[in-house]
Amino acid sequence: MELIIENLTKTYSNGVKALNNVNIKIGAGMFGLLGPNGAGKSTLMRTIATLQEGDSGSIVFDGVNIMEDKMTLRNSLGYLPQSFGVYPKMSAEDLLMHFAELKGISNKQERKEIVEAVLEQTNLTEARKKNVAGYSGGMKQRFGIAQLLLNNPRLIIVDEPTAGLDPAERSRFLNVLREIGTNHIVIFSTHIVEDVKELCTDMAIMNGGAILTHQTPREAVEQIKGKMWTKRIDRSALNEHKDSFEILSSKFNDDNSMNINVYSETQPDELFIQKEADLEDVYFVTLKNVN
Ligand code: ADP
Ligand code: MG
Secondary structure, eight states: OEEEEEEEEEEOTTSOEEEEEEEEEEESEEEEEEOOTTSSHHHHHHHHTTSSOOSEEEEEETTEETTTOHHHHHHTEEEEOSSOOOOOSOBHHHHHHHHHHHTTOOOHHHHHHHHHHHHHHTTOSTTTTSBGGGOOHHHHHHHHHHHHHTTOOSEEEEESTTTTOOHHHHHHHHHHHHHHHTTSEEEEEESOHHHHHHHOSEEEEEETTEEEEEEOHHHHHHHHTTOEEEEEEEGGGHHHHHHHSOEEEEEEOSSSEEEEEEEOSSOSSTTOEEOOOOHHHHHHHHHHTOO
16 A cells, blocks of 8 residues: 655646655654744645645555546545534434445445444444534544544544643543544644654655654654753843754743753763753754754
């Protein structure tokens, strides 16, 4: 199972270059697409989902060029958009039965079994009789996963599903995705570094329409190991430090001090101490392109 994207570009009619020569290969497992707002994540995902077209380049899924054969891709695709419309006042179970019928599962017994299975997979069995319209944000996102699982997709695309979820809902949602990720290609976009850290076996960081890095989270952290430095300074000294160092991130301490974090091959000055590199550092280093 493999998705291969080559030289994909897209410029919107207003002149925004949302995809700038994207090249990437994605295999089975959980793939995290990490990037700030406006990076081009949704554009890339909608293009893979055949909902819009690139200007040039190719996307091949399991040997099939999806731009030439959209239907084959759509039959094996499950897509959860970044935002979707209002749900009718129907129970999750009834709504899934209805979607299953629309997806062509005509045998009622078969439909029931599939609906039961996807409710179970998304931890919604207990809430299956409740109106989806009244679901919490996290339950709605899990319902979104339940409905895309109905046709047993091999390629699953979920666009910023954790945005706006509270910590408990987010954790429940990530658990559901984790289960599904083991035997599918799941492409999951987020601007939250923690999501990728907790979930993904492979990842890319995207900005300005381009893929900046493509590595496993472990490899990415390995590469900046020993090159992250932190210095505790008085808050009032921030501006002078900004002039002398390229500060990647900073954290306030509970006294009047703060820690500034810098990427450097060598110790920036004698008051900097080495900091254990983590994925958040990778993200900032990559976005600032200082390595
Ligand atoms: P992300 O999902 O990473 O936030 P998007 O793919 O939504 O990024 O957007 C990438 C860039 O393209 C942004 O600058 C955005 O404003 C622009 N953009 C997105 N959709 C459209 C559109 N339909 N028309 C014009 N510009 C768009
Ligand atoms: Mg988006």
